[in-house]
Amino acid sequence: MKKSLLFVFSFLSLFGCKKEEERANNTEEKINITSDSNVLITYFSVTNNTKKIATYAKEHLSCETFEIVPEQAYTSQDINYNNSDCRANKEQQDDTSRPAIKNKLDDQSKFDTIILGYPIWWGQAPKIMYTFIESYNFEGKTILPFCTSGSSPIGSSATNLSKSAPKANWLEGKRFASSTSKEEIGKWLDDNIEVKKEMKLLIDEKEISVNWENNESVKALKQITPLEIKMNKYGGFEQVGPIGKTIASNDVNYTSNPGDIVLYSSNQIVIFYGSNTWQYTKLGHLDLEQNEIKSLLDKPNVTLKIE
Ligand SMILES: Cc1cc2nc3c(=O)[nH]c(=O)nc-3n(C[C@H](O)[C@H](O)[C@H](O)COP(=O)(O)O)c2cc1C
CATH class of the missing domain: 2.40.100.20 (Cyclophilin)
Structure with a gap:
């Protein structure tokens, strides 16, 4: 990553910290689920950092995953943020941008809890995350967001995304470095989700x-x-x-x-x-x-x- 960009991302990090107070309607309580099958891990990832974290989460919870696949795949030129005209930068600057998604989630109604992962693009969630959130009804669902980034915190990214599904219960999200271990992801999940398997x-x-x-x-x-x-x-x-x-x-x-x-x-x-x-x-x-x-x-x- 170029020095100039590191500076910008560091600036976004500071900005993100301030914004962290204005979180969505999250609760401090753990999510209680009766079975892993009520949980869905859904994520978008271009360079596989977010995908790696999602895979660790899946291995810990043994639940279903759904990868958000863009209709038009992102090339390395598309995500070359040093070029102000690259596709990703243009999308992030355009509030109306909603990149199309190629695949569909079959039956979101069977999931109570959605673990939602994305990379940070210019301090925010990529616009395709808004396409995803606006494509389904998340009313009454609990959403636990996470992101990966070079250095920026989750900041206001999840709070802004939550405005597209205000009737969901958004929990406080967390940022992970791409080097985060499987054990750390397991601990984060255990801190947030309690699987309450009922006796038969x-x-x-x-x-x-x-x-x-x-x-x-x-x-x-x-x-x-x-x-x-x-x-x-x-x-x-x-x-x-x-x-x-x-x-x-x-x-x-x-x-x-x-x-x-x-x-x-x-x-x-x-x-x-x-x-x-x-x-x-x-x-x-x-x-x-x-x-x-x-x-x-x-x-x-x-x-x-x-x-
Ligand atoms: C267009 C673009 C913008 C980015 N903006 C930021 C940023 O604001 N802060 C930051 O720390 N990292 C930023 N990054 C780095 C990514 O957040 C980081 O590499 C992330 O882990 C990529 O996830 P992925 O491999 O799942 O696609 C940016 C990357 C791209 C492509």
Whole structure:
């Protein structure tokens, strides 16, 4: 990179720092996703720096990627920023420029979270990123931007881009050097995204959706899955079976409802089709009608699987 340009990019860096305060409507919280398959990594890259970071992210999350491919590929002359007339420079100076994209994202509705990568061109996102953002409906989606650059920070690039999809939840973006390691990308993702994989519960091989509690016992149970527990009918209101281990409990005097899943004596799971009052730690509740709960559990024994 020529000295003169380094100076300009350094200037843009300073400018970018100031602008960083005016971020989009980001939150400080982590994104909670239930599966990697809800995440899409989408990026534009001409000299493969951004592509490398996107690949590291994909390896960390094992999610889908979508490369934004321009209808007309950028030649080295097109991105020769020392030439003020080069295609990239002209596009960046033209607010109405929206370079066409060759490929289409099939079904963006299945993704909740979009990790969006681009190179910094004159302090901003390339105009093709605006084409992309304006081509789909990102309402309600969470967008985590990142960029690569010679030296400039992400600055106002993501904030400006966010104006083209104001109904998305834009998180604070981050700039990476092309030399950033795979480990650093993994850490950045872990700091921003929490994959909350739900436990699957099956009674006699029938999968039943569960509203799990958010407590230490459920976390402890997750740690020891998969579990297969032989349960027996007890007292005309429950199925009970041993976990085979003692896990964290926080027992309280509790009157159960049909469908409740509780931890009893720190080492047994009880699922109710009736009601009882005892010292339990609630684990969750079966998402089923009362008559379905009864017909599933009111039998001598059942096999419970938690995966
Ligand atoms: C037209 C153009 C403008 C650029 N402007 C900047 C800039 O303002 N600040 C900067 O640090 N780097 C700038 N760069 C360098 C790129 O941001 C950097 O090389 C980036 O990692 C390229 O990503 P890619 O390999 O994914 O295309 C510019 C590059 C081009 C082609």
